[in-house]
Amino acid sequence: AVQLVESGGGLVQPKESLKISCAASGFTFSNAAMYWVRQAPGKGLEWVARIRTKPNNYATYYADSVKGRFTISRDDSKSMVYLQMDNLKTEDTAMYYCTAGRSGFDYWGQGVMVTVSS
Amino acid sequence: DVVLTQTPPTLSATIGQSVSISCRSSQSLLHSNGNTYLHWLLQRPGQSPQLLIYLVSRLESGVPNRFSGSGSGTDFTLKISGVEAEDLGVYYCVQGTHAPFTFGSGTKLEIK
Numbered sequence: 626a627v628q629l630v631e632s633g634g635g636l637v638q639p640k641e642s643l644k645i646s647c648a649a650s651g652f653t654f655s656n657a658a659m660y661w662v663r664q665a666p667g668k669g670l671e672w673v674a675r676i677r678t679k680p681n682n683y684a685t686y687y688a689d690s691v692k693g694r695f696t697i698s699r700d701d702s703k704s705m706v707y708l709q710m711d712n713l714k715t716e717d718t719a720m721y722y723c724t725a726g727r728s729g730f731d732y733w734g735q736g737v738m739v740t741v742s743s
Numbered sequence: 744d745v746v747l748t749q750t751p752p753t754l755s756a757t758i759g760q761s762v763s764i765s766c767r768s769s770q771s772l773l774h775s776n777g778n779t780y781l782h783w784l785l786q787r788p789g790q791s792p793q794l795l796i797y798l799v800s801r802l803e804s805g806v807p808n809r810f811s812g813s814g815s816g817t818d819f820t821l822k823i824s825g826v827e828a829e830d831l832g833v834y835y836c837v838q839g840t841h842a843p844f845t846f847g848s849g850t851k852l853e854i855k
Contacts, residue, residue, distance in 0.1 A: 669846060672843055672845065675844070686843070728794060
């Protein structure tokens with residue numbers, strides 16, 4: 626069965642950095658584009674970032690709200706995807722989900738909470 | 744960015760009732776490759792979202808066939824034929840045709 630397990634969340638102060646991770650299993654990770662989606666408390670879903678596969682040069686895409694501050698990366702040898710978050714803002718407080726699948730949203734992790742507060 | 748407008752924002756239904764949710768896009772979601780990347784998700788209370796329908800009308804494996812999707816271009820509909828108690832939660836449409844991917848604002852389904 627497909628599993629996506631996020632980790633690394635926590636409480637940080639504004640302008641600090643945090644790196645969250647997602648461990649994938651149950652599918653051929655190297656063939657799959659990977660995504661991060663977030664959800665602020667009590668709010669809707671927001672797509673954050675996408676990374677494509679090696680044949681697609683690991684191309685990356687970002688929401689305007691995080692462009693220049695967040696970096697998505699992957700390690701196919703470990704079936705891991707990461708989100709490096711720099712210069713965090715209070716508005717980045719959210720549950721962060723790792724997702725995958727042919728639609729991009731077939732599979733979801735349980736999410737990891739990131740809280741940005743002074 | 745593509746804006747997806749979902750209506751209604753909330754929906755109250757009795758068990759067995761059929762309901763529909765609309766998702767209208769600010770641009771056509773027909774991709775140049777012929778696919779329309781419009782999908783439907785359900786987020787039950789306290790859970791991660793799950794995929795119900797992909798590519799407008801294709802039922803995700805394991806999803807009951809009381810769920811169906813239809814539409815084209817800019818107008819899309821999710822229909823539940825005979826609501827069951829487990830269907831409560833928030834329904835989202837999401838588009839993957841145009842970057843950045845965008846979600847609708849959600850429709851909360853309550854059971855009377």
